[in-house]
Amino acid sequence: MKLDTKIIGRKIYCYKDIPSTSEEAKRLAGLGVREGTVVLSESQSQGRGKLGRSWFSPKGGIYLSIIIKPHINLVEGSLITILGSLAVARAIRGLTHLEANLKWPNDVMIHGRKVAGVLTEKGSSDSFIVGIGINVNTRKASFPDELRSESTSIRAELGSKVNLEKLIPVLLEEFEKLYLIFLSQGAEKILDEWKTLSSALKTWVKVLTANGEYEGKIMDLGKSGELILRDSDGNIQRFTTGEVVKLRST
Ligand code: BTN
Numbered sequence: 001m002k003l004d005t006k007i008i009g010r011k012i013y014c015y016k017d018i019p020s021t022s023e024e025a026k027r028l029a030g031l032g033v034r035e036g037t038v039v040l041s042e043s044q045s046q047g048r049g050k051l052g053r054s055w056f057s058p059k060g061g062i063y064l065s066i067i068i069k070p071h072i073n074l075v076e077g078s079l080i081t082i083l084g085s086l087a088v089a090r091a092i093r094g095l096t097h098l099e100a101n102l103k104w105p106n107d108v109m110i111h112g113r114k115v116a117g118v119l120t121e122k123g124s125s126d127s128f129i130v131g132i133g134i135n136v137n138t139r140k141a142s143f144p145d146e147l148r149s150e151s152t153s154i155r156a157e158l159g160s161k162v163n164l165e166k167l168i169p170v171l172l173e174e175f176e177k178l179y180l181i182f183l184s185q186g187a188e189k190i191l192d193e194w195k196t197l198s199s200a201l202k203t204w205v206k207v208l209t210a211n212g213e214y215e216g217k218i219m220d221l222g223k224s225g226e227l228i229l230r231d232s233d234g235n236i237q238r239f240t241t242g243e244v245v246k247l248r249s250t
Contacts, residue, residue, distance in 0.1 A: 005173055005176045006176065011038070016041070019046040020046050021064055025065035025067050026121070030123070036067070036176075038065065040062075056135075061133060061153075064131075065129050065131045068080070079182070080130055082190060083190050085105075085107065085117075088118065101198065103199075105225065114135075115134065116132065132171070135152065140153065191221050200218050203249050204248045205245060205246050207239055209239060216229035216231040218244075
């Protein structure tokens with residue numbers, strides 16, 4: 001695999017099957033491996049998704065976790081999740097003609113269906129673990145019933161298989177480009193580009209969180225990548241994680 005990066009993926013631990021690449025990356029971060037180390041697996045038996053869900057991880061997808069140590073005071077990982085999902089969208093757009101879009105906070109969508117997700121977790125000693133799962137060559141019929149209508153894969157949208165050996169380096173290169181911009185210039189450019197690829201701004205949504213459901217209009221993303229919502233009484237609420245369900249366009 002040809003990889004044109006300086007930090008991200010200089011060392012890649014490859015597995016055939018592993019419970020979770022993010023779990024393994026956490027362990028490695030605890031041992032003090034260098035920044036940019038990647039854990040990659042062909043499949044996962046206990047892939048983790050956001051909000052405590054599991055992540056369907058059969059062979060044919062990309063499952064990888066990147067260890068980063070940004071050394072800046074990040075309150076939480078929201079910005080990194082935004083950065084990671086933008087890297088996925090850029091990589092898919094760059095390698096295929098598919099119009100990958102973004103759905104806050106961590107979903108990459110094609111034609112309204114989820115093709116990839118990003119889960120950022122805190123690791124030990126100032127590290128963050130950025131877990132990325134992409135449905136690449138997964139057949140539509142193989143998704144479990146409860147996921148089939150809302151999920152898709154690159155193969156299903158493209159009508160042909162995609163070479164993982166090509167997509168993985170493009171993804172890591174896009175991630176590094178954005179990460180270096182983030183470190184040197186802050187998050188503004190990343191948030192701006194993210195917003196251009198998101199269709200939900202200014203629409204009415206329901207946000208499902210561990211603490212309940214909230215309805216309102218998406219006004220913007222905050223400086224930390226948080227979702228800013230205005231409810232019908234004009235109250236402003238900020239969310240750092242959750243699931244957005246679109247209700248109507250205005
Ligand atoms: C989501 O729920 O949208 C986030 C899914 C993140 C899945 C990836 S796959 C690689 C890494 N290892 C895990 O166990 N989860 C993440």
